[in-house]
Amino acid sequence: MTTVVKVTKVYDEIIEFIAAGTTPQSVIDFKISAEAKERLDDLVYAHHTGELTPDEKKELDCFLTLEHIMRLAKARAYTYIKIE
Structure with a gap:
């Protein structure tokens, strides 16, 4: 039996x-x-200690990009709240 872990x-x-x-x-x-x-x-700890694997680096980079987009979206969302 194979166990699949997501x-x-x-x-x-x-x-x-x-x-x-x-x-x-x-x-x-x-x-x-x-x-x-x-x-x-x-992930941040592994990055600072030099133990981040290439896959973990991709994961962290992707998160940082999306987190930046979310910050921009939050700033824009405030303008929609003020308009309504």
């Missing part, structure tokens, strides 16, 4: 959030889960 990337929650559809308020309120935060902390 590895959740730190950025999967952001992708799921976007895919589910959003409102300006939900964008403003969005935060990653404690589990994703812990994974991110592990």
